[in-house]
Every structure is written in C-alpha cells, then in structure tokens.
Amino acid sequence: xxxxxxxxxxxxxxxxxxxxxxxxxxxxxxxxxxxxxxxxxxxxxxxxxxxxxxxxxxxxxxxxxxxxxxxxxxxxxxxxxxxxxxxxxxxxxxxxxxxxxxxxxxxxxxxxxxxxxxxxxxxxxxxxxxxxxxxxxxxxxxxxxxxxxxxxxxxxxxxxxxxxxxxxxxxxxxxxxxxxxxxxxxxxxxxxxxxxxxxxxxxxxxxxxxxxxxxxxxxxxxxxxxxxxxxxxxxxxxxxxxxxxxxxxxxxxxxxxxxxxxxxxxxxxxxxxxxxxxxxxxxxxxxxxxxxxxxxxxxxxxxxxxxxxxxxxxxxxxxxxxxxxxxxxxxxxxxxxxxxxxxxxxxxxxxxxxxxxxxxxxxxxxxxxxxxxxxxxxxxxxxxxxxxxxxxxxxxxxxxxxxxxxxxxxxxxxxxxxxxx
Numbered sequence: 502x503x504x505x506x507x508x509x510x511x512x513x514x515x516x517x518x519x520x521x522x523x524x525x526x527x528x529x530x531x532x533x534x535x536x537x538x539x540x541x542x543x544x545x546x547x548x549x550x551x552x553x554x555x556x557x558x559x560x561x562x563x564x565x566x567x568x569x570x571x572x573x574x575x576x577x578x579x580x581x582x583x584x585x586x587x588x589x590x591x592x593x594x595x596x597x598x599x600x601x602x603x604x605x606x607x608x609x610x611x612x613x614x615x616x617x618x619x620x621x622x623x624x625x626x627x628x629x630x631x632x633x634x635x636x637x638x639x640x641x642x643x644x645x646x647x648x649x650x651x652x653x654x655x656x657x658x659x660x661x662x663x664x665x666x667x668x669x670x671x672x673x674x675x676x677x678x679x680x681x682x683x684x685x686x687x688x689x690x691x692x693x694x695x696x697x698x699x700x701x702x703x704x705x706x707x708x709x710x711x712x713x714x715x716x717x718x719x720x721x722x723x724x725x726x727x728x729x730x731x732x733x734x735x736x737x738x739x740x741x742x743x744x745x746x747x748x749x750x751x752x753x754x755x756x757x758x759x760x761x762x763x764x765x766x767x768x769x770x771x772x773x774x775x776x777x778x779x780x781x782x783x784x785x786x787x788x789x790x791x792x793x794x795x796x797x798x799x800x801x802x803x804x805x806x807x808x809x810x811x812x813x814x815x816x817x818x819x820x821x822x823x824x825x826x827x828x829x830x831x832x833x834x835x836x837x838x839x840x841x842x843x844x845x846x847x848x849x850x851x852x853x854x855x856x857x858x859x860x861x862x863x864x865x866x867x868x869x870x871x872x873x874x875x876x877x878x879x880x881x882x883x884x885x886x887x888x889x890x891x892x893x894x895x896x897x898x899x900x901x902x903x904x905x906x907x908x909x910x911x912x913x914x915x916x917x918x919x920x921x922x
Contacts, residue, residue, distance in 0.1 A: 505568045505629055506536035518627050520619045526580045533578040533654035536567035543571045543587040543626055550600050558601055558630050559638040560649035560656045562609045566632035572625035578654045586626045589616050607635045610878045611831035631831040634674050634708040637667040682706050686836045689783040692773040695840035698802040699789030699849045703817040705835045706781040720752040720759045720776055726922050727823040731815040734887045735908050742812035743786035746772035780824055784817050794854060803847040808854050811909040814894035822886050825879035833879055837893055838872030851901045863901040873897060887911055
C-alpha cells in the first residue's frame with residue numbers, strides 16, 4: 502500500500518495512485534518539492550540510461566526518497582495540466598530497475614514503476630524511489646562522478662562536506678541497524694527458549710526506516726498472506742513451517758508492534774512471530790524433536806529435519822514479502838540461524854527426510870550453525886521472490902553438507918486464481 506509524497510500533498514490516505522489524484526494535483530496547482538517532481542513525458546526506453554531521470558533517481562534516493570510523475574505539465578514548478586506520458590511496458594519496467602542498479606553507484610534498490618489507470622486515454626506513470634541507507638549514490642556524467650541531491654524543487658550536486666556527512670550517516674546507520682537486527686534475533690530466540698530443544702530463529706528489518714502502525718486486522722491479513730504463499734512455495738507439500746504453528750488470529754499489542762503467540766504453548770512445534778511498526782519481523786520455531794513424517798516417532802531434541810529448514814526459510818521470506826508489499830520500501834536485511842544451549846552439550850544435528858542414519862545425519866564442520874546474514878529486495882512479485890527463499894535455504898543446507906533443497910523449488914505450480922494480493 503503506497504503512501505507517497507503526492508498522497509501527503511493532497512491529504513489522501515494510503516492507497517494506489519489514481520488518475521483522480523493527478524487531476525486534483527493539477528486543479529490545486531501542487532508544486533514540486535524535495536520529494537515530488539513533475540515530468541511531461543517518459544523518455545524513450547532506449548534513451549532512459551542517458552537521460553536526466555537517472556540523476557533524479559539518485560538525487561531522490563540521496564534525499565530520503567520521492568516520486569516522479571510523468572504526464573503532468575508544470576509552470577514555475579506548479580502542476581498546470583495533463584499530457585500523455587507514453588507507454589510503460591514490462592520491458593521498460595525491467596530497464597528502469599536495471600539502470601537504477603547499473604548506472605548508479607552504489608545501486609538504488611526498490612525503485613517501483615506504476616502505470617496510473619486512466620479513463621480518458623491520457624496516460625500517467627509514476628516512479629516511486631525509496632529512501633536509501635546506501636546514500637550517497639553517485640552517477641557518472643561528463644567524465645566525472647557526482648552525487649546529486651534533491652533540494653526543494655531543484656537537483657543540485659553534493660559538496661565535499663555534504664558527502665562527508667552522507668558517508669558518516671551511512672556507516673553509523675549500518676552499525677545501528679545490525680545491532681537492532683541482532684537484538685531482535687536474540688529476543689525471538691529467547692521467546693521459544695533454546696535450553697532443551699534446537700530452535701530455528703529469523704529476524705528481518707527494512708534497511709530504510711518506515712514508521713507506520715498496523716491495525717490488528719491488517720497484521721492478521723499479512724500473516725495469512727505469508728502463510729498461503731509459503732505453502733505454495735513448498736510446491737503443494739503438506740503445510741510444514743512456523744506460520745502453521747502461530748495463532749494468526751490472536752495478534753497482541755507489543756512494544757512498537759504486534760506479537761503472535763503460539764497455537765500450543767509448550768508444544769514440540771511451538772512458534773512465535775512478531776511484526777513491528779517499522780517493518781521489522783521476528784520468527785522463531787522449536788525445530789528439534791519434531792515427529793518423523795513417515796514413522797511418527799520423535800526426533801531427539803537436538804535433531805532437526807532438513808525440510809524444517811526449507812519450511813522456515815519459506816515462511817520467513819514470504820513474511821518479508823507480505824510486509825514489504827503493503828508499502829514502498831527498499832531492501833531487507835535478514836538473519837537466519839539455529840540456537841541450542843543444552844546442558845548436556847549436544848550440538849544440532851540435521852536429518853534428511855528419506856535417508857536412514859547414519860547416512861542421513863548431517864552436522865556443520867564446527868558443530869555450531871553459523872547464522873546467515875543476507876540482504877534481499879522484496880519488490881519482485883511472489884512468483885519471482887521465491888528465489889530469495891531458495892537461496893537462503895540453499896546456503897543453510899550447504900553449511901551442513903547438503904547441496905540443495907528438496908521441496909522448495911522455483912518451478913512452482915500455478916498461482917491460485919482466488920488470491921487478491
């Protein structure tokens with residue numbers, strides 16, 4: 502769900518960008534600002550890389566994000582009329598994303614392009630650029646690098662002092678973000694407890710701040726969407742993952758967010774989940790001691806079926822996608838790990854679903870699972886974003902000596918037609 506600078510200028514609630522909003526902006530003479538720019542037409546796709554739009558994308562990313570609206574004429578920076586913006590094809594959208602990553606250093610992730618539906622045939626297009634934690638972003642022009650910055654309605658170039666401050670802000674922000682992510686990871690591990698059973702733990706946060714409050718019913722909707730997508734990603738196998746074991750309909754207020762308790766506290770599949778107002782996510786699942794899918798006998802409390810790793814990765818990444826799809830955000834930073842602090846000193850073991858011990862028992866080289874740390878861009882659709890789940894599951898399985906997932910696969914069955922997201 503979008504809440505752009507144009508929404509704010511018009512006093513609109515979060516929602517889609519509409520043709521009526523463009524008409525209202527023209528009628529009210531809404532002026533360009535440091536987070537809003539009017540453009541008459543899209544450049545031709547073949548000319549996009551060499552156009553000033555690339556500089557504008559970097560400038561908005563350096564200044565906290567913003568929106569470029571194509572299809573509006575302006576006089577003295579105020580919107581004065583409508584003009585046909587031209588066509589935004591799927592190929593053009595891919596070009597915009599590629600150029601935002603290839604022609605800007607470091608890349609600007611999460612740029613979204615929207616065709617604004619029109620009833621009159623006068624097309625409008627919007628580019629939504631998120632704030633970036635990687636600022637300053639530089640572009641190459643006239644044989645030199647420079648960092649553009651949106652200042653009011655103008656795009657200027659950063660001076661040396663501004664560049665110094667921008668780099669300091671980037672490094673300080675990265676340090677604070679990693680500390681916050683580590684704290685969230687530790688909180689989720691403590692929620693389920695790792696003294697008796699091995700626990701899978703995940704934490705994720707948007708690298709760009711995104712203040713927002715979720716009503717309880719929206720939290721339930723986000724988790725329900727994530728659980729359905731995770732099931733689909735697991736290729737129609739029996740539902741198996743932490744979102745099956747949290748109570749989706751009992752979201753409780755928590756500090757700066759909401760907490761979802763386990764369906765069955767104390768159960769061998771006890772799970773906990775949390776979503777925070779800034780878009781951060783926490784997930785933990787008691788994964789040691791599950792029942793064998795064929796014999797029904799329990800594994801040891803330190804033994805984790807390898808398919809549990811796949812189910813957990815699918816749930817965590819699907820949850821990131823569901824939260825991110827509610828608004829325009831950039832990339833997410835993710836931790837995924839295994840925790841076990843048993844008194845008897847046992848280390849986690851990982852058991853393949855169809856292999857008999859000892860052949861199917863796997864351990865890490867050191868005996869300890871090293872938490873994975875990765876960054877993903879959730880702006881892709883759920884059909885494509887499964888790649889992030891496959892990648893993190895593969896990295897986890899590689900650590901214990903397994904080549905690839907067995908049930909999590911990019912070759913998906915048809916997407917359910919009744920999904921409305």
